[in-house]
Amino acid sequence: MDIQLKRGLLDVCVLAAIKNEDSYGYKIIKDMKPYIQLSESTLYTILKRLESANMLSVRTAEHGGRLRKYYHITPQGLKRIEDFKVEWQEIMSIYKFVTKEDDENE
Amino acid sequence: MSKQEFLSALRKKLSGLPGGDIEERLNFYNEMIDDRVEEGLTEEQAVEELGSIDEIVSQVMSEIPLAKLVKEKVKPNRSLRAWEIVLLVLGSPLWLSLLAAALLVVIAIYTVIWSVVVMVWAAGLSVAACSIGGFVSAVVLAVQGNVAAGFTMFGVGIAGVGATILMAYCCAGVVKCVFSLSGKIFIGIKSFFIKKEAAR
Numbered sequence: 001m002d003i004q005l006k007r008g009l010l011d012v013c014v015l016a017a018i019k020n021e022d023s024y025g026y027k028i029i030k031d032m033k034p035y036i037q038l039s040e041s042t043l044y045t046i047l048k049r050l051e052s053a054n055m056l057s058v059r060t061a062e063h064g065g066r067l068r069k070y071y072h073i074t075p076q077g078l079k080r081i082e083d084f085k086v087e088w089q090e091i092m093s094i095y096k097f098v099t100k101e102d103d104e105n106e
Numbered sequence: 107m108s109k110q111e112f113l114s115a116l117r118k119k120l121s122g123l124p125g126g127d128i129e130e131r132l133n134f135y136n137e138m139i140d141d142r143v144e145e146g147l148t149e150e151q152a153v154e155e156l157g158s159i160d161e162i163v164s165q166v167m168s169e170i171p172l173a174k175l176v177k178e179k180v181k182p183n184r185s186l187r188a189w190e191i192v193l194l195v196l197g198s199p200l201w202l203s204l205l206a207a208a209l210l211v212v213i214a215i216y217t218v219i220w221s222v223v224v225m226v227w228a229a230g231l232s233v234a235a236c237s238i239g240g241f242v243s244a245v246v247l248a249v250q251g252n253v254a255a256g257f258t259m260f261g262v263g264i265a266g267v268g269a270t271i272l273m274a275y276c277c278a279g280v281v282k283c284v285f286s287l288s289g290k291i292f293i294g295i296k297s298f299f300i301k302k303e304a305a306r
Contacts, residue, residue, distance in 0.1 A: 027141075042169075066137075
């Protein structure tokens, strides 16, 4: 997949993974696994990027005698997901246009 | 590989990154391993699931902007200590003059090379002038009635023309040589600095 496209998709996927409740690194990877494979170092980069874009906030909480980082979605993060849905409609219409000739030839 | 082995190996490989960045990444991987262990994996299995350290490092390096890496590289590994600054200032008469000397040597080499060009051209021009002088004096001597001397000077003039043509070829060749030579020297100086940087 095109690297820019994949990057944008992964950002939205990670936001979706923390949309309903705060989550932590390993859980995000596990939740996304059925849909998209994600390595730890990639996830780290995405989380950093989303944090600096104010789309999520981080808090550290104790869990089983150790510290764990939890990620919480911000209003900007929620807006990014909504924007993505609109963008995807546009992409789908572009897809229709791109594959139109294929259909006509069949 | 145990968790500690993995983390310390990763720390070593990431040492080119800013310090805070390394700690944060290591904490992240630490948490990832702990979460897997909590699910029932052994430490070794958890480490294995994260992939090889080289893979992680190459991915980290490819994701970090080049500007950040260069900044980290150019930044001295530690700030200069007070006595080092004092030494640097006190030693400036020494190292400044050495630096100036090195610079002057480079300029001198360039001057010598280019003076060869000037010399060849000067020789060529003087031969040309000589042939012109030969023709002029041949005419003057012939007018004065000294025909034998006039013919001699005419011969000198013709010889001068021949020598001038040869010298023109010579000049062109030398200029070409010097151009490529000075280019090579320039590249040599540059690669000297680049190699020094790479060896660090």
